[in-house]
Amino acid sequence: MARIELNGVNVTFSLRQTRRVTLKEYLLKGLFLTSVNPVVSIHAINDLTLTLREGERLGIIGHNGAGKTTLLKMLAGVYPPTSGTRVVEGKICSLFDISVGFEGEASGWDNITFRGYLQGETPTTLKGKRQEIADFSELGDFLNIPVRYYSAGMLVRLAFAIATATEPEVLLVDEVLSVGDLAFINKAKERMRQMMRKSSLMVLVSHDLDSVTEFCTRALWMEHGRVLMDGPPEEVVAAYRASIAPIVETPLSAVIPESVATPALVATE
Amino acid sequence: MLQQLTAVWTFRYFWFSLVKMDLVTRYRRSFLGIGWSLLQPLAMTAVLCVVFSKFNADEKNPNAWRTYAQNLLGAMAVWEFLRNTLLMGCKSFLQNEAYIRLSPLPYGIYPLRTVMGNSFHLLVTLSVLLLVVAVLGSVMIQPTIWAAAPAILMTMLFGWGIATIAAFATTYFHDVSHLIEVSAQAFFFLTPIIYGRELLDAKGLSWFVDLNPIYAFIEIVRDPLVRGVIPTWDRYAYAGGLTVASVGLGVGTIGWLQKRVIFQL
Numbered sequence: 001m002a003r004i005e006l007n008g009v010n011v012t013f014s015l016r017q018t019r020r021v022t023l024k025e026y027l028l029k030g031l032f033l034t035s036v037n038p039v040v041s042i043h044a045i046n047d048l049t050l051t052l053r054e055g056e057r058l059g060i061i062g063h064n065g066a067g068k069t070t071l072l073k074m075l076a077g078v079y080p081p082t083s084g085t086r087v088v089e090g091k092i093c094s095l096f097d098i099s100v101g102f103e104g105e106a107s108g109w110d111n112i113t114f115r116g117y118l119q120g121e122t123p124t125t126l127k128g129k130r131q132e133i134a135d136f137s138e139l140g141d142f143l144n145i146p147v148r149y150y151s152a153g154m155l156v157r158l159a160f161a162i163a164t165a166t167e168p169e170v171l172l173v174d175e176v177l178s179v180g181d182l183a184f185i186n187k188a189k190e191r192m193r194q195m196m197r198k199s200s201l202m203v204l205v206s207h208d209l210d211s212v213t214e215f216c217t218r219a220l221w222m223e224h225g226r227v228l229m230d231g232p233p234e235e236v237v238a239a240y241r242a243s244i245a246p247i248v249e250t251p252l253s254a255v256i257p258e259s260v261a262t263p264a265l266v267a268t269e
Numbered sequence: 270m271l272q273q274l275t276a277v278w279t280f281r282y283f284w285f286s287l288v289k290m291d292l293v294t295r296y297r298r299s300f301l302g303i304g305w306s307l308l309q310p311l312a313m314t315a316v317l318c319v320v321f322s323k324f325n326a327d328e329k330n331p332n333a334w335r336t337y338a339q340n341l342l343g344a345m346a347v348w349e350f351l352r353n354t355l356l357m358g359c360k361s362f363l364q365n366e367a368y369i370r371l372s373p374l375p376y377g378i379y380p381l382r383t384v385m386g387n388s389f390h391l392l393v394t395l396s397v398l399l400l401v402v403a404v405l406g407s408v409m410i411q412p413t414i415w416a417a418a419p420a421i422l423m424t425m426l427f428g429w430g431i432a433t434i435a436a437f438a439t440t441y442f443h444d445v446s447h448l449i450e451v452s453a454q455a456f457f458f459l460t461p462i463i464y465g466r467e468l469l470d471a472k473g474l475s476w477f478v479d480l481n482p483i484y485a486f487i488e489i490v491r492d493p494l495v496r497g498v499i500p501t502w503d504r505y506a507y508a509g510g511l512t513v514a515s516v517g518l519g520v521g522t523i524g525w526l527q528k529r530v531i532f533q534l
Contacts, residue, residue: 013532023442077373080528094371101367103287105294114290117283118372 002090002200009084011045046225059216093168098159108143137161343491346394358432380432413493420489430515
């Protein structure tokens with residue numbers, strides 16, 4: 001039975017302002033109790049309490065730096081809570097930073113193997129999925145060459161194909177729905193729908209507010225590590241939209257001089 | 270600790286496939302390929318043998334170089350393993366940062382990747398050593414070869430422990446890796462590798478040699494393979510104690526820092 005329970009969770013990053021402290025500086029400054037490079041605390045998640053039961057699909061929205069990705073990584077177990085308790089039950093599949101964690105000198109096929117094993121697959125379970133992953137990525141013969149020669153789009157295709165080949169109970173998704181070319185985006189969205197149907201619990205972080213209302217049963221609006229609003233996706237998204245200052249529409253002719261305006265511009269006005 | 274070991278076992282396919290890939294990549298575009306693993310220790314020993322035999326020429330014993338070559342190759346095999354494990358292992362968290370940020374795997378896997386790769390090269394070098402002993406040696410080693418197996422395992426475990434501690438230290442203070450490089454240079458000359466221990470014994474420094482952790486592992490691995498003798502129980506006890514301490518401290522460091530080290534990456 002998949003379950004997520006967070007109780008009073010805090011995640012705090014302690015960073016040095018200018019640069020890394022060397023061992024010599026640490027020892028000497030420690031002896032004389034002074035610091036020229038003080039620690040800065042960043043309180044990324046602030047006293048968060050959240051319970052998700054089987055069948056729930058949570059969307060998280062908010063400005064950049066609100067703590068959404070940190071929350072997702074904390075749910076995945078990558079960042080341990082600084083305080084509070086975290087309980088996540090069920091097989092976790094994370095879809096974030098999917099274009100990192102490749103072995104550049106290895107071929108696409110070999111990377112399918114590594115990433116598959118990283119996600120907890122065994123040689124037996126992966127054997128049946130390798131061709132399906134290859135077919136979904138549409139990379140064909142490119143799978144035989146080292147991935148260091150791949151373009152960014154090709155890497156994302158491969159990463160997405162591998163990452164979505166598992167059957168998770170808890171699915172954690174961070175901004176992977178805006179990847180690749182248009183044809184692949186449609187394919188990726190359909191794959192996401194299939195995964196969401198198979199998973200028991202899902203947490204989706206997205207700036208695409210339509211995806212949140214389409215895929216989620218509940219939404220969270222985060223700001224500076226705190227939850228501002230928690231409720232039905234339509235209400236939360238509407239409140240979030242309303243909080244952003246409206247952009248005044250300026251006609252293009254006001255910003256593009258007449259001397260360089262083309263007939264096409266005039267036709268659109 | 271049991272949870273850590275279970276997790277290492279669960280993800281055995283992942284880290285083992287990375288070890289295989291490291292070995293393939295290391296010699297990918299070279300002419301000899303994996304043959305360098307065979308040629309490198311032989312070439313190294315041949316050069317050192319020629320140079321230092323000239324310095325230590327003994328007219329009464331023209332075949333002294335045969336014994337010297339075997340002892341040198343055996344010592345170099347173990348030294349190279351421990352040195353490379355520590356040097357590469359200390360950077361293992363920094364080099365595997367992408368995986369650490371993707372998935373909460375046990376931290377012991379990353380130094381293990383380094384240890385297993387270097388263990389392959391150690392076994393290749395020791396196989397070459399056996400061939401060299403067969404050609405140059407005059408001592409019966411068949412009855413004692415088996416004793417090298419537990420010694421090699423202890424050396425690997427010791428290597429994992431020190432690599433793990435160094436990996437955490439280097440993540441917090443990057444200059445630790447430079448300290449290790451410099452210390453390795455010093456240790457190479459302080460340890461009886463290119464010279465016999467008799468040189469230090471004659472100066473009343475046997476206690477110094479006996480306390481040297483590197484030499485403890487050199488003795489228990491090399492002597493059964495080259496000299497046809499099984500070291501005394503106290504040497505095994507000392508190496509065993511070092512292994513237990515190293516693994517214990519490694520596991521303890523993981524338990525102490527695993528929830529904090531990601532914030533240092």
